[in-house]
Amino acid sequence: MTAAAPPAPQPRRRLSVLGKALRNVGLVLGAVIVVAMIAAALGAPWIAPYDPDAQDVLLVLGTPDSVHWFGTDAFGRDVLSRVLWGARVSLYVGFVATAAGVVIGTVIGVISGYYGGIVDRLVVAATDVLLSFPQLIMGLLLVAVLGASLTNLIIAIAVTAVPAFIRMARGSTLAMRERDFVDACRSLGFSDFRIMFVHVLPNILDELVVMASLWLASAIRTESTLAFIGLSVPPPTATWGGIVREGFDNLLDGPWLALFPSLAILAVMIGLNMIGDGLRDASDPRAPQ
């Protein structure tokens, strides 16, 4: 029997994606911004120069200086400390809500796409209805009904993410079903569960990760917006949207109050979008190096 010699080893696909990712300047820059923000949020108790809720009536609406870098607000609270602590709430809500949305949406989407049939049609119809609501209106509605609390906020934002991930995972699963390997798995007697989550899921993960990074930005933005209109964690707990709102009341006397938390939101948005775009380019085999 002719022994066919395999070709010289080539770099494996996963490594080459990582390699491409590292050569993508935007992706690296975005990752640096986001990681710095996460580090600041996690380190807030040690980094923050003051207690974020401590009021100093003698220093109301203080301009930024060497003592209070970002100035102080209408209650004399240190804005830098509040932005750092606010990052904890804003990023936490964003990450947990997105993670919940990705997991729930992907599981439903893969199952729905794999089995098809009447259940699939119902899922698609429900998804279409949910997706027709703008994300913000949906979040607003849910928080208004459930009441403003950290958990309800996470639930509301996760619910807006679920249909988007159902649609994405379902579509990718349908594409995978067309490939022979799903039939090969079935003819080998593998269970449906194994085929869906050991074979189909890893093959659609690239696309899901790209979309998750973009949705994370969207979730953080929604949280900020809801906080801005007073539908987030009740005061005095600092969140980015809440600080912007407090700053808005004194926009003429102390524009820095709204400016610094806005800049923090902007930086995270840009960072996450750079990551999302970069990951998409890196995982697209047709994209130029």
Added chain:
Amino acid sequence: MNAIPATPLLDIRDLRKSFTSRRGWPIARTSVVKALDGVSFTVGAGEVVGVVGESGCGKSTVARVALRLQEADGGSVNFDGADVLEASKIDMRAIRRRMQMVFQDPSSSLDGRQRIVDALGEPLRVHGLASGAAVRPMVARLLDEVGLPNSALDRYPHEFSGGQRQRIGIARALALGPDLIFADEPVSALDVSVQAQILKLLETLRAERHLAFVFISHDLGVVRYFCRRVVVMYLGRVVETGPVPEIFVDPRHPYTRLLKVSSPEPDPTRAVAMTFQEGEPPSPVDPPKGCHFHPRCPLAIDRCRVESPVLRDVAPGRSVACHLAT
């Protein structure tokens, strides 16, 4: 010559499968394609049966339905005494160990995210044939059997050529120790030189493992080399069956003759015996009445246009579905 054992390993009887599609707006029309319209044939233990026909004639559907990748609408599939179409989930697992499939396109039939050792080890683990450290040597033996070195174990499918990937696909089909393999156009995606190697490999495996094959192909040359008996299909029906040398020397059904004259002949000076109507096969959505082949048949008489011929024996081991065949 090739005596068929008393009880065949695989007995397909009157197998039926239709696909419906609804298209059109605002009023959707339902169209029905009879992919299998009463297909019957048998495969003995260790026998190699070729299923040939044009694309769309239902030859792949036979394999997919027999393996329960799609459910049949009617008929029966009997595998070594077990009723495959009625088998429970648990019984089906046991049947699948003995009945496997090799796919046409090996790059699509392998999971690109799995290393070879995992792709071939997974069926062993799922069916409890090996676990832990015992998997790797078993996979290595399988690779050796299909002519791949041990260094292939930790590679990914994309690192191999088409022919090597098809060897991996064959090794995977062998993993559970089957008695019968459905090979759906296993070499048509490969270069001609590689085709020969893969066919040689299949022939060796057949002899060493006493494997039976249902070899689905549109390439008569390949079928002639590899198969001992052939089933010719046309638009969901079997039109002729018989031993390979006889069918190739003396095809009885006009369609088989058409297939024969359209495949390259070793002797180009030989005269082409019949002239055939040009053109594509008729649409399987709305097949012609009577004998499906009559619009293309130079011998067609009025009877062919109304009455559909049944498959009848014309010689020992040979049957033809044609009113005019003798």
